Amino acid sequence: MENMLQFDIDAFWIILTGTLVAVSASLLGVFLILRKMSMIGDAISHAVLPGIVIAFLLTNSSSQIPMIIGASLVGVLATFLIESLHRKSKLQTDASIGIIFTFLFAVGIILVSQYTGQVDLDQECVLYGEIAFVPLDRWVTASGIDLGPRNIWTLGACCLAIIATIIIGYKGLYLTTFDQTFAASLGISTVAWHYTLMTGVSLTTVVSFESVGAILVVAFLIVPASTAYLLTDDLKIMLILAALIGFLSVLSGYYVAVYLDASIAACMALMSGVFFAIAFLFSPGYGIAFKGRRAKMGLQKDYSQQL
Amino acid sequence: MSRIQRCQRYFLILFSVAVLFVGCKSVDKASQSDKLYIVTTTGMIADGIRNICGDAAEVVPLMGSGIDPHYYKATQSDLEKLRKADIIFYNGLLLEGKMTAIFEKLAKTKAVFAVSNNLSKDQIRQDPQNPGVSDPHIWFDVSLWSSCMSYAANLLVEKDPANEAIYKANAEQYLGDLKELHVRTKNKISEIPDSQRVLITTHDAFGYFGRAYDMEVHGLQGISTVSDIGLADIKEMTEMIISRNIKAVFVESSVSDRDINAVISGCKEKGHQLKLGGVLYADAMGEDGTVEGTYIGMVNSNVDKIVNALK
Numbered sequence: 001m002e003n004m005l006q007f008d009i010d011a012f013w014i015i016l017t018g019t020l021v022a023v024s025a026s027l028l029g030v031f032l033i034l035r036k037m038s039m040i041g042d043a044i045s046h047a048v049l050p051g052i053v054i055a056f057l058l059t060n061s062s063s064q065i066p067m068i069i070g071a072s073l074v075g076v077l078a079t080f081l082i083e084s085l086h087r088k089s090k091l092q093t094d095a096s097i098g099i100i101f102t103f104l105f106a107v108g109i110i111l112v113s114q115y116t117g118q119v120d121l122d123q124e125c126v127l128y129g130e131i132a133f134v135p136l137d138r139w140v141t142a143s144g145i146d147l148g149p150r151n152i153w154t155l156g157a158c159c160l161a162i163i164a165t166i167i168i169g170y171k172g173l174y175l176t177t178f179d180q181t182f183a184a185s186l187g188i189s190t191v192a193w194h195y196t197l198m199t200g201v202s203l204t205t206v207v208s209f210e211s212v213g214a215i216l217v218v219a220f221l222i223v224p225a226s227t228a229y230l231l232t233d234d235l236k237i238m239l240i241l242a243a244l245i246g247f248l249s250v251l252s253g254y255y256v257a258v259y260l261d262a263s264i265a266a267c268m269a270l271m272s273g274v275f276f277a278i279a280f281l282f283s284p285g286y287g288i289a290f291k292g293r294r295a296k297m298g299l300q301k302d303y304s305q306q307l
Numbered sequence: 308m309s310r311i312q313r314c315q316r317y318f319l320i321l322f323s324v325a326v327l328f329v330g331c332k333s334v335d336k337a338s339q340s341d342k343l344y345i346v347t348t349t350g351m352i353a354d355g356i357r358n359i360c361g362d363a364a365e366v367v368p369l370m371g372s373g374i375d376p377h378y379y380k381a382t383q384s385d386l387e388k389l390r391k392a393d394i395i396f397y398n399g400l401l402l403e404g405k406m407t408a409i410f411e412k413l414a415k416t417k418a419v420f421a422v423s424n425n426l427s428k429d430q431i432r433q434d435p436q437n438p439g440v441s442d443p444h445i446w447f448d449v450s451l452w453s454s455c456m457s458y459a460a461n462l463l464v465e466k467d468p469a470n471e472a473i474y475k476a477n478a479e480q481y482l483g484d485l486k487e488l489h490v491r492t493k494n495k496i497s498e499i500p501d502s503q504r505v506l507i508t509t510h511d512a513f514g515y516f517g518r519a520y521d522m523e524v525h526g527l528q529g530i531s532t533v534s535d536i537g538l539a540d541i542k543e544m545t546e547m548i549i550s551r552n553i554k555a556v557f558v559e560s561s562v563s564d565r566d567i568n569a570v571i572s573g574c575k576e577k578g579h580q581l582k583l584g585g586v587l588y589a590d591a592m593g594e595d596g597t598v599e600g601t602y603i604g605m606v607n608s609n610v611d612k613i614v615n616a617l618k
Contacts, residue, residue: 010386060440064408124377129405132381136389136409254383263380 013135013149015254018268020155021208022220022246024162028201029225030235030242034177037093040079040198041221043101044205045123045214047078049108052127057115067126068210075202078104083194123214131212131264151211158207162200166239173197174235212265219269220246227276230283245275343467346392348403349376350592351446352422354602355456356396358481359463363470372595373560376402392417394466396459399423400431402443418466422455432514444590447516449489449606453482488603489519495610496520499617506613507548507556509567512589516609527566541566545573548581555584555616560591584616 025041032038048071055070078100085096129151139150147153166173175183176193183190201221208217228241253268260267281288343364347353353368360366367388370379376398389395397403397410399421413419423431423445430451432442446452460478464471496504505523506513517524527544548556548570556571558564567583574581587609593599599608 010390014383014386064405124404126405130381132383132386133389133406133409135386136413138412140412140415258383261382261384264383266380 010135011254011258013152014131014264015250017131017134017149017151017155017211018216018250018254018264019247020152020159021212021216022224022250022268023243024155024159024204025208025217025220026224026228026242026246027162027166027239028197028204029221029223030228030239031173031177031197032201032221033225033229034235035093037097038222038226039094039097040082040201041205041218043082043097044075044078044202045209045218047101047104048074048127048206048209049105049123050074050111051108052123053108053111053115056126057111064210068206071123071127071209072203072206074104075206076199079198079202080195083198087191123209127206128209128213129211131216131268134211154207155211158204162204165196165200169193169196215269216265219272220249223269223272223276224249227272227279230276230279230285233285245272249275343393343463343470344391345394345396346388347395348397348406349590350374350600351452351602351605352396352398352459354592354600355452355481356459356463358484359456359460359474359478360470361473361477363467363473364463370591372593372600373591375560375590376404377590389413394462395419397421398443398445400441400443400445418462420459420462422459425454425458426451432518442511442514444512444515446602447513447606448519449485449492450519451515452602453485453489456485457482484603488606492606492610493520495614496522498614502551503554503617505551505553505617507544507553507567507570508559508587508589509557509564510559510589512559513587522613527570541569541573544570545577548574549577549579552579553581553617555582557584557613557616558586559589560586582616585612587612 029038032040051070051072051074052067053070054074055066059066081100081104082093082096085091085100086093089096091099134149134151137150139147139153141147172183172188172193173196175186175188176190180190205217205221224242224245225238227245228238231241232238249272250268252274253271254264256262256271257264257267343360345356345360345364345366347356347366347368349370350368350372353366356364357366369381369385369388370376395410395413395417397407397419399407400423401407403410410419410421423443426445431445434440434442445455457478460474460482463474467474499522504521505525506517507525507527509527511526513522513524513526516522525544525547527540547553556567558567564583571581571583588599588605592602592605593608598604
């Protein structure tokens with residue numbers, strides 16, 4: 001038996017796909033955590049159902065493009081409803097998230113039961129993608145040129161847009177996240193930045209759901225950012241750390257999946273949990289392993305010296 | 308600032324090193340044989356193709372024994388199987404959900420076929436509410452499944468002419484077995500008195516079965532087409548069972564039996580003894596190595612349970 005080392009292009013595409021999802025989701029996750037809106041990804045994963053059903057009823061097919069458009073529109077709508085409910089009614093954000101996503105999900109279920117009959121129509125079946133098959137889903141032009149996996153292009157564009165928005169809008173996002181009154185006094189619109197962020201979140205989640213399924217996206221919106229939150233007090237470092245932890249989860253998760261021959265997305269999500277556990281135990285600032293020492297030094301989380 | 312720049316630099320270095328490693332895997336060159344390597348989605352297709360190929364090809368299903376297509380999760384090795392496959396057979400009619408789109412794309416560069424491809428429009432059950440949406444559970448009409456397998460056998464001959472004789476001989480044998488199975492099923496079901504020929508199950512997999520063998524089929528989740536069953540549905544179903552004096556209802560493998568138990572206890576309260584006729588194989592076959600782990604064994608097992616409970 002002769003073994004040789006060979007460049008494995010499939011593994012490369014899968015890890016690249018995972019990394020693009022991880023970086024977009026982790027960066028957005030940092031802002032979501034600081035704004036106490038972490039569960040928004042989970043909410044969107046349920047709220048998109050009516051979008052899918054309406055797209056199906058309008059086109060009478062469950063082909064991909066109408067499904068994605070329907071899901072994206074309802075995803076954006078959901079975040080807008082959540083925010084206006086929170087603003088107008090002075091409800092906590094978690095309560096508004098709960099109200100809106102259960103409402104939209106319920107509308108979706110009623111639409112399914114009333115109009116679609118025997119069609120197997122839910123997110124799992126028509127929207128959620130499978131990361132293992134990303135390398136097979138090529139984008140081939142009309143003239144027959146193979147441009148590589150289709151999802152790499154959509155996720156890549158999405159990831160670049162998120163990074164660009166954060167770099168360009170860093171000051172606005174930062175101020176509106178930590179000190180809304182101060183931001184308003186400088187003439188920065190908290191509402192505008194909030195909606196920018198939320199549009200980014202809903203588009204990223206829907207595009208990522210379509211490529212890699214829900215569990216990975218929901219995990220990456222919350223876990224890497226939470227891990228970074230335990231490790232640093234500096235927003236910039238927190239953003240970089242979150243993206244890095246996301247990437248490491250993808251990389252290690254992929255090899256765990258290969259070793260166990262298990263679901264790749266689940267293993268990546270699992271590894272993000274492992275990294276969180278390590279930070280939770282050993283973080284110099286918050287880890288329970290150093291609790292005694294920290295108490296002596298009187299360390300506290302402080303964001304006030306960052307700008 | 309320098310802390311951040313340092314972080315960024317580490318990130319870049321780590322990323323590039325990782326990408327270099329990622330690209331490599333150990334490949335065992337010697338294990339590639341000349342045999343045709345055939346990948347199927349469901350176990351039912353794999354079983355049929357195995358019967359047709361005998362030892363001439365290696366047949367591997369993506370969804371192992373007992374795995375319902377609804378709950379199938381792909382693994383890394385599934386991707387390798389699809390890559391390695393000389394021929395891929397899938398069910399079609401959207402049984403495979405989103406994977407269908409990938410198969411359709413792969414078909415441009417690879418030998419990828421839906422076994423339901425050659426069925427005519429009126430052979431396929433359409434959803435009355437949504438014309439254009441088909442019922443994918445074709446394997447429960449044995450004659451229909453037999454024409455799917457004959458289609459697959461012709462494709463095998465076309466793709467691997469060297470083994471033509473083997474495929475043709477095996478296919479003749481297997482299609483003969485299926486014909487026998489079809490006749491047996493028909494005869495068995497006709498033993499049930501006309502008024503009792505009602506098949507009540509938890510899900511919606513038996514539409515083709517009902518059409519082919521003249522049974523009225525009711526799915527608990529399909530009565531009012533509500534995705535989740537309501538109390539009114541259970542009441543309605545209970546009343547129908549009592550008024551028509553139906554003896555048994557059935558559970559499908561991989562679907563929860565909670566709702567059907569509610570119907571059974573509802574009937575009991577009103578003094579009608581309703582039995583649980585047993586667990587029917589629906590979207591997946593039994594364990595490998597058992598009789599129910601083959602297509603023919605699975606159909607026979609279902610038919611025997613139905614006939615015994617309703618006769």
